[in-house]
Structure formats: structure tokens, C-alpha cells
């Protein structure tokens with residue numbers, strides 16, 4: 523596991539960063555973080571969900587054979603991308619041997635290969651590949667984030683884990699709110715998790731919340747437009763449920779509603 527403050531490229535924490543150990547701590551430390559950088563640091567050392575802490579650290583200890591010479595990140599993965607982004611992309615949770623290994627969201631796994639290639643085609647990433655936190659890749663006008671920040675067993679966080687983690691994303695949203703005009707949500711899990719977050723951050727969320735669909739588009743009054751997209755998981759990309767043109771279309775639509783054409 524990467525020790526906070528030891529020079530990892532995405533590490534916003536230090537040995538003085540306060541550690542959340544309960545959902546109440548998460549709400550307090552997320553709510554009073556004075557900057558996005560401090561928020562990232564605080565969320566990256568969170569230990570509020572015992573099951574997920576045990577899993578992420580166990581994966582970091584045992585590692586996959588192909589990565590046996592690497593030190594896994596083994597901590598919560600934060601959002602990544604400029605604070606003044608006009609587009610946000612919301613996923614689900616880090617992959618055990620992807621973000622949980624590299625310390626950067628969607629980096630080092632097949633889902634990320636798909637996402638970053640598409641972001642590059644859309645002019646939102648400097649490179650089509652994303653292999654490690656020090657690969658030089660830069661995002662342009664887009665920030666990628668997630669509602670659950672620790673890798674969950676079988677990619678399935680519990681409802682209580684999702685709820686415990688929500689204040690990190692709510693606080694992040696408040697920092698992004700002034701500039702983000704389009705939110706691309708990858709998959710039904712992220713879609714369901716995002717609405718309470720947006721409501722808690724003061725956005726005008728319809729009731730009942732809109733149903734998830736690929737291509738769904740919801741323009742919030744005085745707020746961003748939320749776009750639905752199938753998740754870039756191998757389950758969808760290998761089977762052709764999500765194709766490159768389908769993903770490109772959603773990202774181009776996001777550019778349009780964000781005023782970037």
C-alpha cells in the first residue's frame with residue numbers, strides 16, 4: 523500500500539491528513555474540506571467501511587501475478603481532472619487491479635482503456651492510453667469521479683457503503699458546480715447513486731428521479747445536463763452492448779451541452 527505523503531503522483535494526502543473512521547467522520551471531513559485538493563487528500567485516506575478497507579488492502583498485499591513487482595495503491599481512489607472542468611464523468615468504483623493498483627481512476631484496466639481512448643477521440647484527453655499515474659496523461663476540461671471510492675469485492679458495494687461514501691462526492695460536486703455543465707454517468711449504479719448527491723448539493727433534482735437508459739438526457743433547472751451511458755465494463759464492451767460509436771456519441775453530446783463545440 524502507498525503510504526500517504528511519500529511522493530505518489532496522485533497523492534493529495536500527508537501524514538497529517540485527518541482520517542475518517544466512521545460515516546459520521548466522512549460527513550464532517552467532507553463537509554468542511556477547504557479545497558478540492560484537501561478533499562481529495564481526506565477521501566484518499568478514508569477507513570469508514572471496514573469490509574472495503576479489508577478488501578482493498580488484501581488485494582494490495584496479495585496482488586495479481588502480472589503486477590507482482592508493483593506496490594499497489596491500496597487506498598480510496600479520488601476524482602481526477604481539472605477543478606474547472608465543464609464535463610464530469612461519473613463511474614461506479616475502482617477496479618481491484620486497476621485504480622486500486624495504480625492510484626488513478628480508471629487507470630490500468632480494460633474499462634479505462636475504452637474510456638480514455640474515447641476521451642482522446644473527443645479531444646478531452648491528451649493520449650488514448652492510461653497505464654500508470656506517472657504516464658503523463660492529462661485531461662482537458664473533464665473530471666472523472668466516482669460514487670464509491672474503494673474497490674469492492676465482485677464490484678458490488680453495499681447500500682450502506684454507497685451511502686457512507688456519498689458525502690465525498692457531494693463535497694466534490696460543490697467544488698465542480700460553478701463550471702460543470704454536462705455529467706456523463708456510466709451505468710445504472712452510478713446513475714442511481716448520483717441523484718441523492720446532486721440533491722444534497724442543492725441541484726433541482728426531479729422526483730421521481732429519471733430512469734437510467736443509454737442516451738437518457740436530463741437537463742436540470744439552473745444546473746447541468748445529466749447524460750446516461752452504458753458502463754465501459756468488459757461485460758458491455760466485449761458483448762457489443764456498448765460500442766465505440768455509442769460512447770463517442772454521448773461524449774460529443776456532452777461537449778455540445780457544455781458549450782464546447
Ligand code: SF4
Nearest residue numbers: 568570571598672687
Ligand atoms: S468506500 Fe468511501 S466511505 Fe467507504 S472507506 Fe472507501 S472512501 Fe471511505
